[in-house]
Amino acid sequence: MSTAIRVLIVDDEPLARDRVRELLADAPDMTLIGECRDGTEAIAAIRAERPDLVLLDVQMPEPDGFGVLSAVAHEYQPAVIFITAHRDFAVQAFEANALDYLLKPFDRERFHQSLARVRERRRTGATELDAELIERLESLSHRLPPASEPYVKRLVAKVGWRMRFLRVEDIDYLEAEGNYVSVHQGKQSYLTRETMNALEEKLDPKDFVRAHRSLIVRLDRIEEVEPLGPGEMVLTLRDGTKLTSGRSYRARLQRALDLPT
Incomplete structure (x- = not known):
């Protein structure tokens, strides 16, 4: 046997x-x-x-x-x-x-x-x-000390039968799309099969902020913030893209962007 x-x-x-x-x-x-x-x-x-x-x-x-x-x-x-x-x-x-x-x-x-x-x-x-x-x-x-490289430098997305590596520094924002997450880089977007929660943990909070349960945005891409109703905000990115934050994420955005309360 x-x-x-x-x-x-x-x-x-x-x-x-x-x-x-x-x-x-x-x-x-x-x-x-x-x-x-x-x-x-x-x-x-x-x-x-x-x-x-x-x-x-x-x-x-x-x-x-x-x-x-x-x-x-x-x-x-x-x-x-x-x-x-x-x-x-x-x-x-x-x-x-x-x-x-x-x-x-x-x-x-x-x-x-x-x-x-x-x-x-x-x-x-x-x-x-x-x-x-x-x-x-x-x-x-x-008791373990903090990891020296706790956050990822790239994500992996599927493009047809190929796997594409996406540099984190090139990402503008990430948006939930059904069972996938759409990773936006300029005019291109790619699907990765990870949850928003998993991706939030992989991305450095000094560079990214969770703005909605379905949205993570790179902080240095945000050019303008406009209040919209109770708790919500419209985030305008450098390329003109407009994204709407969730009410429960207002305080998190204020801290990340150093906005007045």
Whole structure:
């Protein structure tokens, strides 16, 4: 009988999936059985394929990583290694009984340390986290220093069959469009399959402001602000584009633009 460990990769970022796939190729006892781009695909794949190990992103189109595990919890519980750029989820990862928590960016050695944990669990049949890992997960949440590069420098958008890299400094604004977000750069716009909440966390608040539940604007593109009714504002960008803010975001805009209250 084959002793290969069957692995499923779940991450909404193509470059991240490519990186994990590359590192996984160094482990001959690991067999990649599939890749998923969002929580819905992941739930279906886990139910259908019953992987031994899921390399699972935390933040992605709904449901997120924890939602995926919750959805399949009563049916099947694979070993899980969380892979994320957000250290704040460490304690939740522990509570979800993850074998490990890889904080992006991680190197080849750190990745293979995680795989060693999977092998050890399979060898011993253990299902609980060891004390050393529990302590490290708690430390991730409470004691790690701020990341040196906490915000992204580019986003990835799909253009036909190709993936286009969008420099953050070239973005004028982002606008929700159904299950996607439209990223506007001058006269061009591109769709990316991320939530507004996820994108807001990835973008530096010194450069961008959430102006509406469906709108994020680059601050240095705003040329004029005009009050519109109770709480709302019309934001005029350098190119003449006019955008309307949401009432509940008024205070946030005032702080970001240093407007009088």
